[in-house]
Amino acid sequence: MKKKLVRRQTTRTRKPKKKASIFSGKFMRFSVVTFFILLVIGIGYHYRNGLAYYFSFKSDKVLSETAKDKRISDVRNFQVLEKHEGKSIGLDVSEYQGKISWSYVDTLENKYPLHFVFIRATVGRDRKDRQFNRNWLGAKENKMIRGAYHYYRPNENSLEQAALFIKTVTLDKGDLPPILDIEKLPKNQSLDSLKVGLKRWLKTVELHYGVKPIIYTGEKYYDDFLKDEFSDYLFWIANYNFYREEIDDDWLFWQFTEKASVSGIKGNVDVNIYNGDLQQLRYITVE
Template sequence: MPARTMAPRSCAPAQRGETAPEIAPVAALLTRRTFLGASACAVATLLTGCGSSEAGVQARQIAEVPCPYNWDNLIWDGGRPVYYENDQICSRWGVDVSEHQHTVDWEAVAGAGAQFAFVRIGNRGATEGKLDVDEFFLANAIGAQAAGIPVSAYFFSQSLDEAEAREEAAFAIEQLREAEHEGVTFHMVAYDHEPVEIEGARANDLPPDQFAANARAFCEHIQKAGFSPMIYGNQQDLMRLSVEERATYPLWLAEYGIDDPTVTFNFAIWQYTNKGTVPGIDTDADLNIWLETP
């Protein structure tokens, strides 16, 4: 099945200080990233030629895709970030949840202005490595969709190698298919591999090349199944990826306690707090801004 794509759109006009309007979900908001990454690849190919020799492959370099945003255009409105370009709102605001948020009132979340939601599919255990479905995955996916909130999903990985990452992807796809049978459409599927503060955690000290290989294996398997992959992490996590991987896959950055992100490379979503308050969610919530460029 070919990967899902959606037509790009221009940013919604608005005046500064207004709440971002409800807008349609767009998986292809990463058009600028894709273009820049493809351009870098094309330039590299022109410089090194099209041969497949080992020396040619090693010489081929992918340019880092720089962060395209001007943070002077990021306005905090009622405690939420809104990004503007040319006085047009170029961002969406959303949440991500798991079973740790328990039962979510998705109608209330929609009423609070959520324009997208990521729901956790499941996880691999940090010590024994067992795969588990998130207790509230199906309810959250169905509930968010029914409330009119565009739905994406993520899987919490503790993979040690590419084989385990592909196993996690296959497990995630099974759950996604079940939700699709219930009428849910998923726009992105994110890979989330991060250290955990548990004694005996099995995957805390992966070398950068293994971390990157696992992320790539998961994303490739997800993409072959017809879903659009992305990679989640903080700045340290994402810097463990190769430049090519940062150019190939949309990135979801976690960085808290700051007025605007500090990374120099491109990314699509900024998770700006894990201590947010949202009507309809009784616990602290992760809050995000999905950045768009015209």
């Protein structure tokens, strides 16, 4: 007699569900959103004065430029200027600004007096700025402290470049020392050769005018190539970074923006801060 096979029922045990981590799902999304909200609030609070000024002063005007970066730049510009109350403010111009109506150039944002202006005089060994004579005279008539600068071309003869600048620029009492603008790296020579050329230009110009020139360059160029070997010169540094809001102690001038609006000048213009007040600025001018 065959026995019936009886299958035993086996009970399956279900694994308990894992509890949702507090760092997953909705909580994570909530945390990320909260972080960005707090970040925006923090930035808004930091720039509250600049924003308030921008919306109270600018909002009732038709702006020729509507790009977001320009509006953000306006806010930062005011923030920087507010942090440097009492320091001397000025511009730098060239033929790119066209024909400037100098009699209207007096303040920035109708609040900050403009005391000085750097004017491009020459480029390389053979080119004079097309607006130099007009700007040089206009700034003088507008009673602004003026300075002339040379745009240095690394691959051209340094002594020929110095000769062109000397031929073009006559400094009067009350003018700023001559300025050497170096921004590019050489293509056909070594860095050592570049530095030799820069020193020749600086020495030749100093010998002619009887005053030590100032060097203009970007902050990275200054840190990487010039800071140590040219430490006996005073520097005018360009840095437009949003995070930087104060002038460095080692800088004589700081070009903090290239996107400012000034009456009498069409389009954008560079703005600079001198690391001192107007009386101290007059102290470094040519006697």
